[in-house]
Amino acid sequence: xxxVDESLTPTAEEQLExxxxxxxxxxxSKAVSFSPDDLDDVAPQDETPDPEVDExxxxxxxxxxxxxxSxxxxxxxxxxxxxxxxxxxxxxxEDFDFxxxxxxxxxxxxxxxxxxxxxxxxxxxxxxxxxEDDTFEKPxxxxxGEGEGEEEEAGWLNSDREYSYEELLHRFFKILRxxxxxxxGERGQRYKIxxxxxxxxxxxxxxxxxxxxxxxxxxxxxxxxxxFLFAELGxxxxxxxxxxxxxxxxxxxxxxxxxxxxxxxxxxxxxxCKSISTHLAKENRLYFLVCESCGSRRSVSGIxxxxxxxxxxxxxxxx
Amino acid sequence: xxxxxxxxxxxxxxxxxGDDDISQPTNYIHIRIQQRNGRKTLTTVxxxxxxxxxxxxxxxxxxxxxxxxxxxxxxxxGEVIQLQGDQRVKVMDFLCTQLGIMKKNVxxxxx
Numbered sequence: 001x002x003x004v005d006e007s008l009t010p011t012a013e014e015q016l017e018x019x020x021x022x023x024x025x026x027x028x029s030k031a032v033s034f035s036p037d038d039l040d041d042v043a044p045q046d047e048t049p050d051p052e053v054d055e056x057x058x059x060x061x062x063x064x065x066x067x068x069x070s071x072x073x074x075x076x077x078x079x080x081x082x083x084x085x086x087x088x089x090x091x092x093x094e095d096f097d098f099x100x101x102x103x104x105x106x107x108x109x110x111x112x113x114x115x116x117x118x119x120x121x122x123x124x125x126x127x128x129x130x131x132e133d134d135t136f137e138k139p140x141x142x143x144x145g146e147g148e149g150e151e152e153e154a155g156w157l158n159s160d161r162e163y164s165y166e167e168l169l170h171r172f173f174k175i176l177r178x179x180x181x182x183x184x185g186e187r188g189q190r191y192k193i194x195x196x197x198x199x200x201x202x203x204x205x206x207x208x209x210x211x212x213x214x215x216x217x218x219x220x221x222x223x224x225x226x227x228f229l230f231a232e233l234g235x236x237x238x239x240x241x242x243x244x245x246x247x248x249x250x251x252x253x254x255x256x257x258x259x260x261x262x263x264x265x266x267x268x269x270x271x272x273c274k275s276i277s278t279h280l281a282k283e284n285r286l287y288f289l290v291c292e293s294c295g296s297r298r299s300v301s302g303i304x305x306x307x308x309x310x311x312x313x314x315x316x317x318x319x
Numbered sequence: 320x321x322x323x324x325x326x327x328x329x330x331x332x333x334x335x336x337g338d339d340d341i342s343q344p345t346n347y348i349h350i351r352i353q354q355r356n357g358r359k360t361l362t363t364v365x366x367x368x369x370x371x372x373x374x375x376x377x378x379x380x381x382x383x384x385x386x387x388x389x390x391x392x393x394x395x396x397g398e399v400i401q402l403q404g405d406q407r408v409k410v411m412d413f414l415c416t417q418l419g420i421m422k423k424n425v426x427x428x429x430x
Contacts, residue, residue, distance in 0.1 A: 231428075232428050232429060232430075233354075233429060233430060234351055234352060234353040234354070234428070234429065235353075235354065249354040250354065251430060252430075255430030256430070258430055259429075259430055306349050306351060306363075306365055306396070306428070307349075307351065307363050307365045307391075307393055307396050307399045308353070309353055309361050309363055309391065309399075309401055311353060311355050311361065
């Protein structure tokens, strides 16, 4: 579900990816609460009335709605102003060309989303891996899920049939999440790690500028992180004068992010309590991950480079 | 950890044996990627079970993915399949569907 949403606003997604979800959510609930809400007094302000009214009352809310609608593959044509605004926003976000026609844009978006889907299918297991405990969280995706729940809820709250367990459970968790997210098991915001800032140096090298910052945040020596990065990426590199990491090869921010995520899962998070406040202890050549919040210990495998193919000069291979 | 002499340690039955941890890494299959010049990449498959005929697997892989590849003999790691291009996901699929290797025993490395 995240993939479709991502395709809508790719750049925004990337920017947001490392931000905590709370802010976003707060804003949303507020926006919703603007709208007239007279369903019942017991329910808190996070119900959505019918979408039409919402759209007309609030531009922001309209934008949100539109996004949701389009992800459900039902383009909304009635609200002209809202859609126009949305298109403008899309333009803004995507590649700053206001001049291009809407039709074309739509098609492109669809293409991208299809591609993303393919990617998703192809990389199912990696996603699973990442999804297990996502350190770099994806606010858009989460929001999407919530939105669906909201729509459903609006439907069943009006009817006076018996509420099913599932519906009530969803409702409970949603209210809990809006009011105090700590209790709803959202540990996401505790793991705030700045996005890797990646630059290209020349044609063949990549600079990873805030490695020190990130490894400090994870309480790991940057040498360890560096070792892992090199082993995973199958390259080599060095640290320059400003303690930036120079990696051989071309890498994008997203790729490094994935590798870092894997590092965090493997060497930082406690498997028992999912806490990030851990440290690595070395005993008899073995590394142990010791959790500082629950005290559990587990052994982690050392970083192995594995097989490295010889690239380039043939002479080396023979010699 | 209390005694300094390693041999005199008593066996602690409740200690974390890490049994599955130890048995697993021996038969992990690592799929790696390496960047070459330009946009070119190389995929290596390391640690395939010895009971499989590497040559035949390679032939099938080459045909399926329409790429070239070789078997490289490494001193420590045994035979490693090398394929041209980024074939990581496809190799993984192949291993899981054709050879019946569990997904959790395959590790994909790289970005």
